[in-house]
Amino acid sequence: MLTMQYKLITKYTGIQMMKKKTLFLLLFTLFAGLTARADDVRFNMSAPNAVELGSQFRLSFVLNTEGENLKLPELNDFDVLMGPSTSNSTSIQMINGKTTRSVTFSYTYILQAKKEGKFTIQPATIEADGKTYTSNSVTIQVVKGSSKPAGGGVDKPAATPGHIDSKDLFVNVDLSRKSVYKGEHLLATIKIYSRVNLSGFDDIELPNFEGFWSQDIDIPQQISLHREAYKGEIYNVGTLKKTILFPQQTGNITIKPVKIVALVRQRIQQPQSIFDDFFDQFSTVKATVLSQPVTVHVKSLPKAPANYSGGVGNFSLESSITATDVKANDAVTLKLKISGNGNLKLIDAPKVDFPADFDTYDPKNTNDFKATENGLVGSTSFEYLVIPRHAGDFTIPAVNFVYFNPATGRYVTKTTKSYDLHVEKGAGNQSNTVVSSGLSKEDVKFLGKDIRYIKTDNNQLFQRNDTFFGSVNFYLIYLGGAFLVLIFYLFNMKRIRENANLARVKNRKASKVAMKHLKVARGVLKQNDAEKFYEAVTRAFWGYLSDKLTIPVADLNKERAAEALLERSVSQELVDRFIETLDTCEFARFAPGGGTTTAMNEMYDKAVEVMSRMEKEIK
Structure with a gap:
């Protein structure tokens, strides 16, 4: 009896110890994840590209960890009116059981330019975790002040209503x-x-x-x-x-x-x-x-060589071949890859002089480039499929690719190496006719095997007198088919019942849709950047309406959006709330007091509410 009690007590104590260890490990893992910081410390400086003389602007520094001893560069061309104004934000994410914590520390100064010109603010430095980090530099162009602000000229009514000056x-x-x-x-x-x-x-x-x-x-x-x-x-x-x-x-x-x-x-x-x-x-x-x-x-281009392929830009040339030891009637592919920057889409396939005994096909062209401000950057490839018909040793000569380089005003020739092919006699004596789509070895299909030979084996034939109708297999297939029809019917009825109440389905998904479209705005809100926040809210609404109303963003405006929403059974009260939200965002971007955390949080909550209601009401 005592032994049994001892075992029970020992077992109970072990369970309690195990629970404590498990809880400790969980807390330790969570704490370690929360306190972990990315090794990549980023320290950035930002300011407007251009400002007017006499106007105030923000010079901001953002650090993704806690720092100290911020040292500004020389600001001799500017008056520092205020600063630094400091703020910080924290975000915690749990992905696949892993918890990460990120922080952002912001330092903001209000500056005013002393004179016109183009000025570069040199990098600042800050200390974090015992190391010194350097920011980027920024360039600001200061121009003469204007009586009309770029923000829209809303301080006074238009001299002639409906008239817009061509300079504005x-x-x-x-x-x-x-x-x-x-x-x-x-x-x-x-x-x-x-x-x-x-x-x-x-x-x-x-x-x-x-x-x-x-x-x-x-x-x-x-x-x-x-x-x-x-x-x-x-x-x-x-x-x-x-x-x-x-x-x-x-x-x-x-x-x-x-x-x-x-x-x-x-x-x-x-x-x-x-x-x-x-x-x-x-x-x-x-x-x-x-x-x-x-x-x-x-x-016009200078007189071109005979083998010019139409390329204009700066290119390189590579070549490769699938095999150099093959059998007769086997396919071989020669690939030429032209890489660089220029009119890649308009380059013709370079001419290749294959041996006379080779069957040749039109080359396959593959493009892998991207349009950038520097032109088309990437590559274009040509694959030449050939089939040697007879045994022997052959040479595919070097290929010349000629293009025009506008930087030098001259034609440039790139040359590949030559390839020696050893072709052995093909297996079998049948005549193999080749039909090809002309692109790859897998595309080549050999015919001549579509007639079966006469069988000489002593095969036995059996006569079947039984019929399928009424057999066991017949009833199995019949009952199985009926069972599948029943399953399909029940599944379809279940789906109809689940989707019967569309309003309930929309209500359930409405808030999720709103949160998805306002995800960027939520992220900017945590950074305390008022201008970017209100811009993100506005863009979220236009993107949401473009998706829901199938109207391109470029064709959307407030009047058209309001008209389309009313046509889709959205209440006038909600349409007015939507217009009011956009107007508030437009004016709050640069208005005093619009950048407070309280104001931005209220705007975010209002945006979620308006978008959620629109998701419910749009038919």
Whole structure:
């Protein structure tokens, strides 16, 4: 009895010890994960690209760990009005059971430029974990102050309602160069410049670039405005399109103007009293702007060698072969890979002089390049499939690839090595006819084997008198088919019942959809960056509506969005809340007090509520 009691007590004590150890290990793992920091310490400095003389701007430093002894560079060209204003944020993530913790420390100064010009602020230093880290440098262009702010000119009503000055809103087609060789790339960037309260676009007509082969560069669909100096003035500038152009004819080629119908929020009256509705003081007007036509002078190429393949740029050449010891009627593939920067898409396959006894097929072309501001960068490959018909020793001679280098104005020849092939007699005596799609060894199919030979074996034949109908197999198949039909019917009925209440399904998913679209805004909120936060909320709404209403972002504006939402059975009250949310974001980006943590948290909660309700109500 005593022995049994002792064993029970020992077992109970062991269990308790095991639980304590397990709990300790869990707490230790969690604590270690929470206190772990990334080894990659980042220290960045940021400031506007351009500011007006006399205006205030922020100089910000961001460190992803706790630091001390921040040392600023010399700021002789600027007055430090305030700072540093410090803040920090913390985020914790658990992914696959692993907990990570990241922190951000921000140091912000308010500066004011003393004079016009272009100034570079040298890197700052800070100490963290016993080491010294150096930031990047920033360049700021200071221009003469303007009476009209780039933020939109909302301080006073328009002199003529509905009129937009051409100096306050215009579009340009900027070319990286205006004189090129035929086939040489140039970059065309379409930008809109604004000093008004630009709220969207009603129509955009882009040129089709006649006389050029063009390739668009991937840019964000949502147009993001940034401050930029142009002819001594500060504008909010947005990039509408970037395109790589390759002229296909010589002489002067004129690019037709870009036409944009922009939507501008314009102040129409002064408030009569402090009780007047703030948003009733504005109206949206349409403003049509046209770019100036631009002309490109295209020079002819010098007289080309006979084996010129049409390449213009800077390239290298590689070659490879699948085998050099083969049998007759076996396929061999020679691959030429042209890599570099230029008109890769327009290069013709280099000529290869294969032996006369070889069957040849059209080469297969494979492209692996990307459109960048420096042209098409990557490679284009040509695969030549050949089939030697007879045994012997053969040579595939070296291949010459000739291209034009516009940087030097001369043709360049790249040459591969030659390949010696040893071909043995093929197995068997049958005549093998080759039919090929012309691309790879696997594509080659041998015919001549479609007629079976007469069998000489003593095979036995059996006569079958039994019938399938009424047999065991017949009933098994019949019952099995009926069972499958029943299963399908029950499954379909279950799916119909689950999806019957679409409103309940939408309600369940609405908040998840809103949180997904506002994920970027939530991340910026933790960084305490007001301007980026309100911009992220606005972009989230436009992206959400573009997906739900199947309307391109470039074609969306507040009026069209409101009309489409009402057509999709969204209540007028919710549409008004949506418009109010966007208006608040537009004005809060640069308004005093809009950058407080409380204001941004309230805006985030409001955005989640509005988007969740829209997800429920949109039919």
